[in-house]
Amino acid sequence: MAAGWPSPADDYLDGHIDLSEHLIPRPAATFLVRASGRSMQGVGIADGDEPIVDRSITPRDGQIVIAVVDGEFLVKTLRIVGVPRLVAAHPDFPDIPITGRDVQMWGVVTCVLHHTP
């Protein structure tokens, strides 16, 4: 025979927060990458941060994307209103025009993991 009181919370337990479920709606198309450099500091992506990248999303104007420019991976904000370009979030980094060069959109950054010191 059980002894003691049942927990009044038993009927309300909803499980733990599953970070994967919370952050990654499409696991099959999602990748975790590591950012390097300071070009996106202005939007809160610091050196060493980990963007979560969903490759199934079609990039829209204003989204932060992973792009392959001349064979190199970049994290930048995509602007297609006006002159199509990739924009950094730091004054030291100029805009990168997209037309007329080898640019591939690799994926869209949906979230960034920043580990505090």
Added chain:
Amino acid sequence: MTASALMTVPAGYVVALVDVRCMYVSCERVFDPSLWSKCVVVLSNNDGCAIARSSEAKELGIPLGQPWFEIRRDPRLRHVIARSSNYELYGDFSARMTTLLRENVEHVHEYSIDESFILLPCETAAAQAVQIQHTMSRALGGFNRSSQHLDFSEVCDGVREAAIRGSWLSGSDSLARATDGGLALGQGQVLGGHCCGSDD
């Protein structure tokens, strides 16, 4: 292959083979643009022999299974880039591929690390095949950088013709054998296509 894996193609359906073009190389290319459009081989364990070749490497005449020490010392093959195999990566991509297929198609039979047989309704098979290819390429990386990409419309028209005449597509017999009896191609209709391959 157990008896439970045997599947009869129901009436009104075609069997489609979803295959990744040079899968190991393609996986390596997803994260390394320096490999795009290059002659690339992926080597077996201990870097023994070439178990995967990019289309550029195939055009050079490098056969499947050629020992790496032979490739390395051939002056004509100096520009060939080799990668050690990374099965954790390939297995991960294979699982993603299967998940994406199952999101789009009800019946998926995983045949190998990069091949799956799926059932598609006859009337929508061609359109679905293209859509699957597009979905996979977007989610997993398929940058078509050459003009050698398989034209789905040609393959799909060939399937419809074959179905009307009740004939087999060329290569369908070898396809039946490759299944080791795991699929009964009762309808005699096979649609082939490629997806996910980076480069062509």
